Every structure is written in C-alpha cells, then in structure tokens.
Amino acid sequence: MSKLVLTRLGMALLSLLAVSAIIFWCVELLPGDAAERILGRNATPESLALLREKLNLNLSAGERYFDWLRSLLSGDFGVSLVADRPVLDYISGRIANTALLSGFALLLYIPISIALGIITAIYRGKFADHAISVIVLIFMCLPEFVIGILLISIFAIKLAWLPPLALIGQANSFGELLRLIALPTITIVAAMSAYAVRMMRESLIEVLESSYVLMARLKGLPTWRVLLFHALPNALGPAINITALNVAWMIGGVVVVESVFEFPGIGRLMVDSISHKDVPVILAISMVMTGAYIATNLIADVLVILLNPKLR
Amino acid sequence: MSTTELAAGSDKARVTRRGIRLSAAGWLGGAIILVYVLVALTGSLWAPYEAAKILTGAPFEGASLAHPFGTDNLGRDVFSRVVLGTRPVLTMTFAATLLAVVAGGLIGVVLGYLRNWVDEVGMRIVDIVISIPTLVLALLIISAVGNSLWLVVVTVAFLFTPRVARVARAATLNVVTNDYISAALARGESTLSICLREILPNITGIMLVEFAIRSAFAIIFIGSLGFLGFGAPPPTPEWGLMINEARANASNSLWPVLAPAAAMAVLVIGINLFADSLSRLIDRQGQNAATEAK
Numbered sequence: 001m002s003k004l005v006l007t008r009l010g011m012a013l014l015s016l017l018a019v020s021a022i023i024f025w026c027v028e029l030l031p032g033d034a035a036e037r038i039l040g041r042n043a044t045p046e047s048l049a050l051l052r053e054k055l056n057l058n059l060s061a062g063e064r065y066f067d068w069l070r071s072l073l074s075g076d077f078g079v080s081l082v083a084d085r086p087v088l089d090y091i092s093g094r095i096a097n098t099a100l101l102s103g104f105a106l107l108l109y110i111p112i113s114i115a116l117g118i119i120t121a122i123y124r125g126k127f128a129d130h131a132i133s134v135i136v137l138i139f140m141c142l143p144e145f146v147i148g149i150l151l152i153s154i155f156a157i158k159l160a161w162l163p164p165l166a167l168i169g170q171a172n173s174f175g176e177l178l179r180l181i182a183l184p185t186i187t188i189v190a191a192m193s194a195y196a197v198r199m200m201r202e203s204l205i206e207v208l209e210s211s212y213v214l215m216a217r218l219k220g221l222p223t224w225r226v227l228l229f230h231a232l233p234n235a236l237g238p239a240i241n242i243t244a245l246n247v248a249w250m251i252g253g254v255v256v257v258e259s260v261f262e263f264p265g266i267g268r269l270m271v272d273s274i275s276h277k278d279v280p281v282i283l284a285i286s287m288v289m290t291g292a293y294i295a296t297n298l299i300a301d302v303l304v305i306l307l308n309p310k311l312r
Numbered sequence: 313m314s315t316t317e318l319a320a321g322s323d324k325a326r327v328t329r330r331g332i333r334l335s336a337a338g339w340l341g342g343a344i345i346l347v348y349v350l351v352a353l354t355g356s357l358w359a360p361y362e363a364a365k366i367l368t369g370a371p372f373e374g375a376s377l378a379h380p381f382g383t384d385n386l387g388r389d390v391f392s393r394v395v396l397g398t399r400p401v402l403t404m405t406f407a408a409t410l411l412a413v414v415a416g417g418l419i420g421v422v423l424g425y426l427r428n429w430v431d432e433v434g435m436r437i438v439d440i441v442i443s444i445p446t447l448v449l450a451l452l453i454i455s456a457v458g459n460s461l462w463l464v465v466v467t468v469a470f471l472f473t474p475r476v477a478r479v480a481r482a483a484t485l486n487v488v489t490n491d492y493i494s495a496a497l498a499r500g501e502s503t504l505s506i507c508l509r510e511i512l513p514n515i516t517g518i519m520l521v522e523f524a525i526r527s528a529f530a531i532i533f534i535g536s537l538g539f540l541g542f543g544a545p546p547p548t549p550e551w552g553l554m555i556n557e558a559r560a561n562a563s564n565s566l567w568p569v570l571a572p573a574a575a576m577a578v579l580v581i582g583i584n585l586f587a588d589s590l591s592r593l594i595d596r597q598g599q600n601a602a603t604e605a606k
Contacts, residue, residue, distance in 0.1 A: 138581065141584055255448070
C-alpha cells in the first residue's frame with residue numbers, strides 16, 4: 001500500500017513541476033515585458049535597459065524559468081511589481097483570509113450535506129425528498145456569482161441585515177467578523193452542498209438497499225443505529241471523493257466569490273494582479289492554488305486507499 | 313452485409329420503433345432549450361430596442377410596459393439586452409462545447425483504442441492539464457492572448473477538451489472488447505477507420521450526454537469569465553458581463569442584475585433536465601442491448 005501512496009505522491013510532484021512550466025509559459029505570453037509593464041508610459045530607453053538588466057530579462061525564457069524554479073524551491077517567491085515588497089509577505093495574509101473563509105465554509109458544508117443527504121435518502125420519493133431535490137437542482141444550476149448577488153440583494157439591500165461587502169480587515173471583534181464573512185460563506189456552502197447532497201443521496205440509497213443493512217434492520221436495531229454504524233461508514237468513500245471534488249472546485253470558485261464580495265483573499269488578488277500584470281504575484285498565486293488543488297486530490301486518493309480494505 | 317452493419321441496422325430500427333422517450337422533466341428541459349434557440353435566432357427582429365442604445369428611458373426605471381425588465385444605469389432597455397444576449401451566449405457556448413467534444417472525443421477514442429505508449433503519454437498530459445484549476449488557467453490564458461469573443465471560445469474549448477477526452481476514452485475501453493472490432497481488424501480496416509466507423513457510432517449516446525452536460529458547464533463558465541471581466545468585451549450583451557456592470561448599482565435597481573441572472577439560471581436548469589433524462593434513456597437502451605445480446 002505504501003508503494004501505491006508513494007507513486008501517487010511522485011505523480012503529484014511531477015504534475016506540479018509540469019504545471020509550473022505551463023504557468024510560466026502562459027505568463028511569458030503576456031503582452032509587453034516586465035520592464036515595460038513596471039515603467040509604463042514614463043519609460044525611456046535607458047531606464048528600460050537598466051531595469052531589464054536588473055530583472056535578468058536579457059536571459060532566455062528557459063534560463064529565467066530555471067532561476068525562478070530554483071528560488072521557488074528555496075522559498076523565495078520574488079518581489080511584487082505593484083506593492084514593491086516580497087511576494088510571500090504580500091500574499092501570506094491573503095492566503096490566511098482565504099483559508100479562514102474556506103474553513104468556515106467546510107465546517108458548515110459537511111454537516112449540512114450529510115444531514116440533507118440522509119433525509120432525502122430515507123424519505124426518497126416522498127415530499128421532503130422532492131422539495132429538497134428541487135432546491136438542490138436550482139442551486140446546482142446557479143453560478144456562484146449569481147447566488148452571491150441574490151444573497152446580497154436579499155440580505156444586504158432589501159433587508160439590510162448583513163453588510164454587502166466582506167471587507168474583513170475592518171472587523172474588530174469576532175462577532176463583527178462573523179457578520180462580515182456570513183454571506184460569502186453561505187454562497188460557497190450553497191454551491192458546494194448542492195452537488196454533495198445529490199451524490200450522498202445516490203450512494204446512501206445504494207447502501208440502504210444492500211443486504212447488510214437489511215440484516216441490521218432484521219436484527220431489530222433502531223433506525224439511527226443502522227444509519228450511523230452500518231450505512232454511513234459505507235457511504236464514506238464516495239463522500240470523501242465528493243468533498244475532494246468540492247474543495248477542488250472551491251479553489252477556483254473562491255476567485256469568483258471573493259470578487260463578488262470584495263473579500264481580501266487570494267482569489268481576488270489573483271484577478272487584481274492579472275489586471276496590473278504583476279507577474280511574480282500571478283505566478284506565486286497560480287502555484288499556490290494549483291498546489292492546493294493537487295494536494296487535495298492526493299489526500300483524497302490516499303484516504304480512499306486507507307479506507308478500502310481491498311487496497312490496504 | 314457485415315455483422316457490424318446488421319447490428320447497427322437493427323439498433324436504428326429499435327430506436328425509431330420506440331421513438332425517443334424522454335421523461336416529462338426531459339421534455340420540459342428540451343422545450344426550454346428550444347425557446348432559447350428560437351429567441352436567439354429571431355430576437356433581433358422583435359427586440360424593442362438595440363442592445364447598446366442608451367437612454368431608451370430614464371436610468372434605473374422599474375418594470376413597465378415599455379421596459380418589461382426596467383432600464384440600467386445608462387438607460388438601456390434590460391429586456392432587449394437579455395433577449396439579444398441569447399445569441400452571443402448560445403453561440404459561444406455551442407461553439408466552445410462542440411470544439412471540445414469533437415477534439416476531446418477524437419483524442420479519447422484514438423487513445424482508448426491504441427492503449428500503447430501513445431495512450432500512456434497522452435493520458436499523463438491530460439492529467440496534468442486537468443490538475444490546474446480551470447478558472448485559474450482560463451484567466452492566465454485569456455490575459456495572455458486577449459479577450460475577444462472567439463479567443464474566449466477557444467480557451468474554454470481547450471480547457472474542456474482533456475475532460476471530454478477522459479470520458480470518451482473510458483467509453484471506448486468498454487467498446488473495444490466487442491467482437492465487431494476484432495472482425496473489423498480481421499477485415500484489415502485501418503486504425504482511423506475503426507475509430508471513426510466502428511467505435512464512434514457506438515459511443516455516440518455517451519458523447520451526446522457529455523455534450524449536454526458540458527454545455528451547461530460552459531454557460532456557467534463563460535458567465536463567470538464575463539462577470540470577472542475576462543469574457544466577451546463590452547458592450548456585448550453577454551449575461552455575465554451585464555451582471556458585472558449592473559451590480560455596482562444594485563441598490564438603485566435590481567432588475568439589471570436579476571434579469572440576466574434568471575435568464576442564465578433557467579437555461580442551465582433546462583439543459584440539466586434534458587441531459588439527465590437523456591443519460592437515463594441511453595443507460596436504459598444500453599441495458600436493453602445487453603440483455604438482448606444475452
């Protein structure tokens with residue numbers, strides 16, 4: 001089994017390396033070179049030449065790629081062209097904010113999707129199942145920015161219960177923070193749970209119709225025991241895969257959700273950096289996001305291997 | 313007549329004898345899609361105003377007979393913009409999905425049929441491209457190549473292609489073990505001819521479902537890009553872009569935000585209902601074919 005896990009780990013590292021080349025190459029294609037972008041219209045030929053020298057732009061793209069890779073491995077992400085400070089310093093606070101938002105979302109997402117999945121599976125074909133399934137379908141079909149804007153229109157503009165923007169830098173107490181982060185969190189949870197509930201329902205129904213659940217029922221065990229100790233553990237494998245898919249989705253979706261609420265996270269910084277052509281920051285964020293994405297899939301793979309006795 | 317043609321012939325007869333039996337939800341979804349296509353085709357004939365015409369009324373007017381969905385910050389008629397937006401949205405979605413399904417389908421079928429080192433290398437590349445979050449890669453590519461309508465289409469197609477290829481390859485693996493493939497090989501058919509004439513017709517159903525599901529994704533994805541300002545350039549009446557332009561003024565009027573959002577949501581729901589029902593239909597046909605074969 002450890003061989004299987006090690007192979008996956010090796011594959012993940014290889015993908016990350018390949019991805020770094022793809023991302024570097026994409027950024028190379030951005031119009032104009034870094035020196036022109038920094039100096040803008042005030043550029044004189046002399047200052048351009050000087051800055052090109054300083055930024056090593058006279059080297060070939062290949063050489064600069066390996067330079068960048070080498071400094072990346074030693075933990076040096078370069079200097080932001082816009083903020084003029086080390087990239088790591090600049091993005092670490094943003095990463096923490098995004099982690100906070102994703103953490104809150106995951107904390108709510110897990111119990112909600114398990115509970116709704118169980119309800120729809122037990123009452124399948126009945127009113128509760130139909131009602132929840134219709135709502136789930138609607139949420140699945142709404143893009144996350146539409147969910148976000150609907151929530152803003154209802155809770156911030158019409159009812160004025162919650163602030164429309166999640167500028168969490170302004171929060172000075174935990175309660176305040178919760179109020180500010182509520183709408184983006186709900187947006188992410190709604191978008192993620194929709195898929196999860198549907199998949200949970202399918203896999204739970206399959207488990208509930210299996211012979212060992214029938215056996216447990218025939219033994220006269222109470223329904224909650226059958227559910228918690230017989231059905232749920234066997235629906236766990238698919239649930240982990242769904243959660244991994246969702247977390248992977250969230251890494252991209254967070255870009256959109258943060259833009260809707262002007263949340264100071266890594267996703268919005270990505271969009272801003274692209275419009276400012278701040279190459280070191282774009283590269284760093286792309287690598288961080290892709291790394292998180294690959295790590296999520298790796299963890300899910302390993303968990304599924306660990307949970308499956310046949311692969312152990 | 314070869315066995316392959318016989319099998320294909322009887323398959324066709326079965327489909328026509330039974331007709332296409334979709335569920336009620338599937339019909340509803342199909343009807344929704346049809347209405348959108350009709351609006352996209354004829355909208356320019358009956359939309360009350362031009363999409364970019366400003367000051368058709370006062371800015372931020374509410375719903376009225378003259379402006380069923382009100383007006384936006386420039387006094388443009390929201391109803392006309394939503395109606396006229398169906399054409400760019402449907403065109404971009406259809407073009408991107410079609411490109412992805414054709415390219416991904418061909419790649420998947422060929423790789424799945426070859427199953428040699430080419431397949432090995434191809435699938436590794438597919439895995440690597442898939443391991444970059446789609447939206448991140450899309451933003452990078454579009455900022456590098458620019459955001460004209462067609463570059464967005466090509467970018468979205470490029471991102472969807474490896475995902476389609478995976479599905480097509482998996483479907484091909486189920487088909488290549490059939491006897492008619494060995495028969496075709498024995499007849500001396502070329503690789504290309506086997507892929508196109510023997511495998512492709514037998515995974516058409518799966519690819520159709522994939523096309524439907526992907527196009528729903530494409531609408532959301534293109535909308536998200538438009539919303540972030542990386543989609544079709546203004547003043548294209550693309551729904552995501554409209555929502556982006558209108559949300560700063562959401563406290564003045566919600567119509568310019570909600571109307572394109574609702575238009576997008578209904579279309580995606582329609583496509584999903586249709587795709588769901590289509591995939592069940594094809595599953596059932598597959599099962600029937602399997603039982604008849606026994």
